[in-house]
Amino acid sequence: MSFIELKGVQKSYRQGGLLGIRRRIGGLNGLDLKIMSGGCRGLLGASGCGKSTTGRLILGLEQPDEGHVLYKGRDLRELKGAERREFRRNSQVVFQNSHGAVNPRFQAWKIIGEPLMNFEKISIPELRVRAAGLLKKVGLSETDMDKLPHQFSGGELQRVCIARALALSPEFILFDEAVSALDMLNQSLVLELLMELKRSTGTTFLFISHDMRVLLKVSDSIAVMEGGRISFYADDLSELETSGAVSDPALRSLAGAVLPPEPL
Amino acid sequence: MSCIALEVEHLRVILGHRHIIRNVSLTVPGGATVALVGESGSGKTMTTMAVMGLLPEGMYRTGGRIVVDGQDVDELSPEQYRQIRNKKVAVVMQNPMSSFDPILNIFQHFRETLASHADMERRAIREKAEVALDEVGFADPKATLELYPFQMSGGMLQRVMLALALIQSPPLVIADEATSDLDVMSQSRILKLLKEHCAKRHLALLIITHDLSVAASMADEIVLMKDGELVEYGRTREFFKTPQTLYAKRLLELHRGLYTDRFLKITSNLVAEATS
Structure with a gap:
């Protein structure tokens, strides 16, 4: 069953302007996308194609102008009260800019513990134990628990954010350009971690990126976006590898823009 | 016209009592492209800030020589240094x-x-x-x-x-992670423009990057830094073929790991379609 499904979704943003001259720009234009449970689903596209808007709709942070976002077959707008709370608990997110995603005055255990405090009755000592376990899971040590965000490097703080996303054992985690701001070394370390978590937790990942190299490394399926809709979709990447010629202009230009690995 | 756009010798920078850059030397000849490579926090940006004389508060250059377009910056008055920054160096951030x-x-x-x-x-x-x-x-x-x-x-x-x-x-252009915030399509476009224009005007280009694919496609020489020190310095092709240090080998391994078989196969399928 699909975990999240977007059906004919339209979404545009209004540009500000004096005297009511407000052009509607960008956004999504009749987007259909099914995110099946399990594994890592890749969403690839250039800047401005609507990847992040899609992500925000999936998380319920924004409403579509037209069309439906279905969570386990039910429209997100219909979810109220306890059901909505359950949806919130069940879908988590990791953003690109880790320093902007955490409270600079919170220590790591508090950052990781915040969702737990929200959803469970839990004492502080218990919380610290849980946080320590989560830190270990993402490859940090227990002693990092009392550090503040600025004491972490970008890669380490991104791990803290991943630990926070894992805290409630959600069924779904969205990674929106989660490794794009990291240097190469940290990028590959975080990618290793994601692949490990994918194997061990069985959580469904949606990995949004503009970099095809990174995306193909972690994903099991791929959806390519262009101009607010899906232009290409392949459910099984191993099949795509052997299936021969693929013609999709958006995918082709994204692949063509990747720099060669070796000097010419 | 002098041939060397930038010469840095034994640069040292301190922050408090700690040396954050130790003994870094590099040369960028006119018309050439040099890539300064390293992970975040390795001192790449501070090296260029020292070149520009724009180190942030609390950091001081304690040693070394910096020569921009034939002029030793230590022999200049602040006003002359400002003129150098104006006319001889351009930075893309x-x-x-x-x-x-x-x-x-x-x-x-x-x-x-x-x-x-x-x-x-x-x-x-x-x-x-x-x-x-x-x-x-x-x-x-x-x-x-x-x-x-x-x-x-x-x-x-x-x-x-x-x-x-x-x-x-300007004889020297410094591009400090100029394309790191952009998607791959804008990145390849900007890099291509940068290369074309620098070649056309015979400008020296110093590229700061953590991405070895940027260095591979742009640079004649690579300077690898780690923790404020120079680890490796050589021709780009030699660096990729025969890295001398373990650290460089590790970075190259990770870099090549990004180009998975799956990526190569799928892209070759796409290219085959494009030409047919």
Whole structure:
């Protein structure tokens, strides 16, 4: 069953302007996308194609102008009260800019513990134990628990954010350009971690990126976006590898823009 | 005309009592491209800040020699140093959004840049700016001049920044992670423009990056830094073929790991389709 499904979704943003001259720009234009449970689903596209808007709709942070976002077959707008709370608990997110995603005055255990405090009755000592376990899971040590965000490097703080996303054992985690701001070394370390978590937790990942190299490394399926809709979709990447010629202009230009690995 | 655009010898920088850059030397000849590579926090950016004499508060250069276009910067008065920064060096920074003044339009940015260098008439500035914007691939330079930074995408702004940097043809261009915030398509476009223009005008280019694929496709020489020290320095091709240090080997391994068999196979399928 699909975990999240977007059906004919339209979404545009209004540009500000004096005297009511407000052009509607960008956004999504009749987007259909099914995110099946399990594994890592890749969403690839250039800047401005609507990847992040899609992500925000999936998380319920924004409403579509037209069309439906279905969570386990039910429209997100219909979810109220306890059901909505359950949806919130069940879908988590990791953003690109880790320093902007955490409270600079919170220590790591508090950052990781915040969702737990929200959803469970839990004492502080218990919380610290849980946080320590989560830190270990993402490859940090227990002693990092009392550090503040600025004491972490970008890669380490991104791990803290991943630990926070894992805290409630959600069924779904969205990674929106989660490794794009990291240097190469940290990028590959975080990618290793994601692949490990994918194997061990069985959580469904949606990995949004503009970099095809990174995306193909972690994903099991791929959806390519262009101009607010899906232009290409392949459910099984191993099949795509052997299936021969693929013609999709958006995918082709994204692949063509990747720099060669070796000097010419 | 001197052949060496930038020479740094045994550079040392301290922050408090700690050396954050120790003994870094590099040379960028005119017309050549050198890539300064390292992970975040390795001292890449501070090396260039030291070159520009713009180290942040609390950091001091404690040793070494910096020669920009044949002039030792230690022999210059602050005013002369400022002139060097104005005329001899151009910097393209990482974050285009914060490098522009939000209340000035693109024309005013050009006017500001050119006015600080020479007396020019408004019309002359406009003409020069239009030519420069045309060169970096704007279809309608006239309309572009009227835009404000918030109306443009990151890739567009980065191209404007490139036009601003190159308009005076400074002998040395420094690109500090100039494409790290952009998507792959804007990145390849900017890098191509940068390479073309520097080659055309025989400018020296110093590229700061953590991405070895950028270094591979752009640089003649690679300087690898780690924790403020120079780890490896050599021709790009040799660096990729026979890295000398364990650290360089590890980085190259990770770098090549990004190009998975799956990626190569799928892209080759795409290319096959394109040519058929």
